[in-house]
Amino acid sequence: MDHDSPQERWRRRTEIPLAVGSMLFLGAYAAQVLVHDMPQVWRHVCFAVVLGAWALFAVDYGVRWRMSGRGLKYIRTHWLETLVLLLPLLRPLRVVRLYEAIQMRHGEPRLSLYARVMVYAGLSVLLLGFAGALAVYHHERLAPGANITTFGDAVWWTCSTLSTVGYGDKAPVTPVGRLVAVALMACGLGLLGAVTGSFSSWLIQVFTLEDAKRRARNRR
Amino acid sequence: MDHDSPQERWRRRTEIPLAVGSMLFLGAYAAQVLVHDMPQVWRHVCFAVVLGAWALFAVDYGVRWRMSGRGLKYIRTHWLETLVLLLPLLRPLRVVRLYEAIQMRHGEPRLSLYARVMVYAGLSVLLLGFAGALAVYHHERLAPGANITTFGDAVWWTCSTLSTVGYGDKAPVTPVGRLVAVALMACGLGLLGAVTGSFSSWLIQVFTLEDAKRRARNRR
Amino acid sequence: MDHDSPQERWRRRTEIPLAVGSMLFLGAYAAQVLVHDMPQVWRHVCFAVVLGAWALFAVDYGVRWRMSGRGLKYIRTHWLETLVLLLPLLRPLRVVRLYEAIQMRHGEPRLSLYARVMVYAGLSVLLLGFAGALAVYHHERLAPGANITTFGDAVWWTCSTLSTVGYGDKAPVTPVGRLVAVALMACGLGLLGAVTGSFSSWLIQVFTLEDAKRRARNRR
Amino acid sequence: MDHDSPQERWRRRTEIPLAVGSMLFLGAYAAQVLVHDMPQVWRHVCFAVVLGAWALFAVDYGVRWRMSGRGLKYIRTHWLETLVLLLPLLRPLRVVRLYEAIQMRHGEPRLSLYARVMVYAGLSVLLLGFAGALAVYHHERLAPGANITTFGDAVWWTCSTLSTVGYGDKAPVTPVGRLVAVALMACGLGLLGAVTGSFSSWLIQVFTLEDAKRRARNRR
Numbered sequence: 043m044d045h046d047s048p049q050e051r052w053r054r055r056t057e058i059p060l061a062v063g064s065m066l067f068l069g070a071y072a073a074q075v076l077v078h079d080m081p082q083v084w085r086h087v088c089f090a091v092v093l094g095a096w097a098l099f100a101v102d103y104g105v106r107w108r109m110s111g112r113g114l115k116y117i118r119t120h121w122l123e124t125l126v127l128l129l130p131l132l133r134p135l136r137v138v139r140l141y142e143a144i145q146m147r148h149g150e151p152r153l154s155l156y157a158r159v160m161v162y163a164g165l166s167v168l169l170l171g172f173a174g175a176l177a178v179y180h181h182e183r184l185a186p187g188a189n190i191t192t193f194g195d196a197v198w199w200t201c202s203t204l205s206t207v208g209y210g211d212k213a214p215v216t217p218v219g220r221l222v223a224v225a226l227m228a229c230g231l232g233l234l235g236a237v238t239g240s241f242s243s244w245l246i247q248v249f250t251l252e253d254a255k256r257r258a259r260n261r262r
Numbered sequence: 263m264d265h266d267s268p269q270e271r272w273r274r275r276t277e278i279p280l281a282v283g284s285m286l287f288l289g290a291y292a293a294q295v296l297v298h299d300m301p302q303v304w305r306h307v308c309f310a311v312v313l314g315a316w317a318l319f320a321v322d323y324g325v326r327w328r329m330s331g332r333g334l335k336y337i338r339t340h341w342l343e344t345l346v347l348l349l350p351l352l353r354p355l356r357v358v359r360l361y362e363a364i365q366m367r368h369g370e371p372r373l374s375l376y377a378r379v380m381v382y383a384g385l386s387v388l389l390l391g392f393a394g395a396l397a398v399y400h401h402e403r404l405a406p407g408a409n410i411t412t413f414g415d416a417v418w419w420t421c422s423t424l425s426t427v428g429y430g431d432k433a434p435v436t437p438v439g440r441l442v443a444v445a446l447m448a449c450g451l452g453l454l455g456a457v458t459g460s461f462s463s464w465l466i467q468v469f470t471l472e473d474a475k476r477r478a479r480n481r482r
Numbered sequence: 483m484d485h486d487s488p489q490e491r492w493r494r495r496t497e498i499p500l501a502v503g504s505m506l507f508l509g510a511y512a513a514q515v516l517v518h519d520m521p522q523v524w525r526h527v528c529f530a531v532v533l534g535a536w537a538l539f540a541v542d543y544g545v546r547w548r549m550s551g552r553g554l555k556y557i558r559t560h561w562l563e564t565l566v567l568l569l570p571l572l573r574p575l576r577v578v579r580l581y582e583a584i585q586m587r588h589g590e591p592r593l594s595l596y597a598r599v600m601v602y603a604g605l606s607v608l609l610l611g612f613a614g615a616l617a618v619y620h621h622e623r624l625a626p627g628a629n630i631t632t633f634g635d636a637v638w639w640t641c642s643t644l645s646t647v648g649y650g651d652k653a654p655v656t657p658v659g660r661l662v663a664v665a666l667m668a669c670g671l672g673l674l675g676a677v678t679g680s681f682s683s684w685l686i687q688v689f690t691l692e693d694a695k696r697r698a699r700n701r702r
Numbered sequence: 703m704d705h706d707s708p709q710e711r712w713r714r715r716t717e718i719p720l721a722v723g724s725m726l727f728l729g730a731y732a733a734q735v736l737v738h739d740m741p742q743v744w745r746h747v748c749f750a751v752v753l754g755a756w757a758l759f760a761v762d763y764g765v766r767w768r769m770s771g772r773g774l775k776y777i778r779t780h781w782l783e784t785l786v787l788l789l790p791l792l793r794p795l796r797v798v799r800l801y802e803a804i805q806m807r808h809g810e811p812r813l814s815l816y817a818r819v820m821v822y823a824g825l826s827v828l829l830l831g832f833a834g835a836l837a838v839y840h841h842e843r844l845a846p847g848a849n850i851t852t853f854g855d856a857v858w859w860t861c862s863t864l865s866t867v868g869y870g871d872k873a874p875v876t877p878v879g880r881l882v883a884v885a886l887m888a889c890g891l892g893l894l895g896a897v898t899g900s901f902s903s904w905l906i907q908v909f910t911l912e913d914a915k916r917r918a919r920n921r922r
Contacts, residue, residue, distance in 0.1 A: 205887040207868035208427035220418050227425040235458035236465050238895035245896045428647030447645040455678035456685045648867035660858050667865040675898035676905050
């Protein structure tokens with residue numbers, strides 16, 4: 043990949059609008075779920091924003107696909123982008139790349155390997171957890187016999203699920219809510235395992251470095 | 263092991279029938295447990311299919327044993343095959359190998375190491391979880407005081423157990439159900455640990471590669 | 483350490499009696515807790531066996547200490563043995579070493595590194611879990627408001643605790659029971675983490691080896 | 703960093719008073735929360751001690767900052783110290799460093815790498831857990847519908863949370879209590895993962911060393 047290829051220029055030019063689009067997407071979806079007494083007009087506006095943001099992502103994906111000139115193979119080799127297209131909730135992950143790009147331009151050191159894994163995986167978990175709490179709240183709120191009746195309950199349930207603590211004082215009872223919960227467990231636990239593992243590796247690295255420094259100082 | 267030895271030829275020729283047999287086995291067992299108002303005739307058919315598939319595996323194991331000409335030592339060195347004989351639920355794992363064989367014939371790259379560990383261990387967990395949900399549902403369904411009364415409950419309980427979340431809204435109460443649960447925990451957690459660990463290692467590998475690529479690009 | 487030093491000879495000669503003693507210790511403790519309508523005479527016998535086994539360990543520890551001729555330093559460098567003296571429930575771990583010694587005499591290959599970690603840590607967890615179930619059952623059985631009222635409940639609770647699933651259908655309510663539970667969590671989770679980690683590493687090793695073998699076969 | 707720089711001398715001279723200050727801080731906070739019928743005078747004394755200890759840390763931080771002569775950059779490169787200033791509960795961690803300094807002066811071997819990670823992370827978890835139990839107890843004690851009504855309950859809940867067992871017999875119900883719980887999960891699970899991982903690595907190291915020793919002995 044060249045530094046000044048058309049693809050690269052397209053990527054740089056669309057960075058900001060796409061980041062804004064993803065934020066709008068998440069915000070409009072959250073507003074739709076959380077504000078119950080929203081006037082019909084605003085409800086339509088939210089829906090339009092969600093659809094518009096999605097269209098933005100689809101157009102971007104289409105342009106990149108045409109530029110690559112590789113047909114169906116593109117989908118396979120760029121599966122992460124395809125996933126982001128289907129699940130725009132993960133779009134804000136791009137913000138990390140933006141932050142890194144800015145840092146690099148300022149000549150400041152970039153994040154270390156473990157820190158980057160932690161930041162990416164941790165942010166993904168936060169976004170997935172927020173989306174999962176929204177979806178579960180949406181489907182459980184009015185179900186008979188449900189115990190997740192406020193958004194606070196949904197967030198508390200999400201935290202207790204992602205940490206695998208699982209108190210059980212709050213748990214989904216509808217089929218859709220449980221499906222969301224299983225998806226949340228499957229994605230969240232793998233990502234959180236990566237966060238915990240990286241943190242552990244990083245801690246051992248810090249101690250090893252400190253050890254080496256102290257030994258060098260004593261030898262002098 | 264030669265590429266055209268009799269063992270190898272036997273293996274290639276029995277691949278497909280055995281895969282079909284394992285699917286039939288799992289399907290017939292599931293039908294027996296899940297369909298309550300099955301006519302007596304079909305119940306007998308299911309039982310025959312289960313027995314027949316098991317006989318198929320036993321014959322295959324016997325032929326391989328004779329071919330190896332190594333007596334009792336074979337059982338020890340091929341313990342995985344012995345385990346599969348006793349637990350035919352794991353048979354579909356062979357499908358992964360089939361897929362890899364097809365890919366290799368097409369000259370396409372095989373799965374990476376971590377991806378293979380994830381696929382094998384993940385599929386094992388899926389199969390074990392499905393079988394565990396079936397068995398627990400079978401034994402809890404009519405027990406007094408049980409709270410796992412539908413197959414959906416059993417699947418939800420299995421997911422909450424394998425992820426170690428353990429809400430406790432559903433839990434087995436019969437001795438046999440609890441025994442199945444303990445077996446599920448013991449097998450499932452080890453395998454899921456392997457999946458999580460491999461995913462974490464794979465993520466760090468991806469970030470390391472990307473790092474190296476970017477550094478090389480900047481140097482140019 | 484010489485192969486024929488007095489210490490080594492003492493170790494070999496006391497191996498069997500100490501293993502027997504530890505089994506008697508565990509059995510007598512279990513009988514005391516589990517059999518409620520035991521006649522007074524047998525109760526005294528059990529108590530005597532427990533005390534006798536402990537005395538045996540104390541004498542063995544004392545003799546080794548004198549032989550080493552190293553005073554208080556011995557306690558620090560042999561802290562595992564000191565721990566076993568205080569917690570004779572872990573004594574049966576020595577059985578693994580006995581099994582390895584027998585295997586080595588027969589010239590058979592010893593267990594691989596990961597297998598040994600798994601066997602030692604797994605056995606420790608089993609013994610600790612059994613002892614924990616006994617102790618919790620002993621203290622919860624007659625407590626008001628307790629829900630662990632049979633030994634089966636205690637074993638089920640132990641399994642759900644050690645796997646960190648924690649359904650919560652059974653949980654200790656007395657201070658002593660909770661203290662035992664916390665000790666069980668602290669020891670068990672560390673050891674089970676070692677089992678899971680070793681299993682994961684072993685699985686990856688197996689896949690790596692198979693990979694190398696297949697590649698070598700294809701090259702031929 | 704020179705061994706006799708003013709910074710180093712300041713660090714050595716303030717070691718003991720700061721350790722004492724952190725203990726006083728923790729003790730006064732605990733007394734305030736745990737003793738309900740404390741006379742008004744003592745309540746004021748406790749509050750003064752908490753404030754005084756915090757002032758001590760602030761002064762120490764300020765002096766170090768001036769000495770470094772690096773302005774705002776200091777905050778970024780010494781983020782651990784900044785964190786400790788904001789969260790004086792972690793101050794007692796310095797005790798480990800004190801212990802190591804004493805050991806080194808006596809010429810005794812320092813803790814191994816894994817042991818140090820375990821000690822630091824384990825102590826942090828203990829301190830965080832104690833502070834978390836205090837805070838949750840403080841906010842849940844008088845809440846309507848709360849089930850954490852004694853400090854023993856709070857400690858039991860903390861243990862069941864940090865081990866990710868999560869029985870659910872005790873769980874916070876107030877927003878502040880749940881916020882503390884989420885913070886406890888986020889910090890505690892990462893740190894405990896480091897403890898478990900280090901323990902596992904250490905165990906494998908011990909087995910590898912023993913293996914090598916035995917092989918060397920057999921060769922002789």
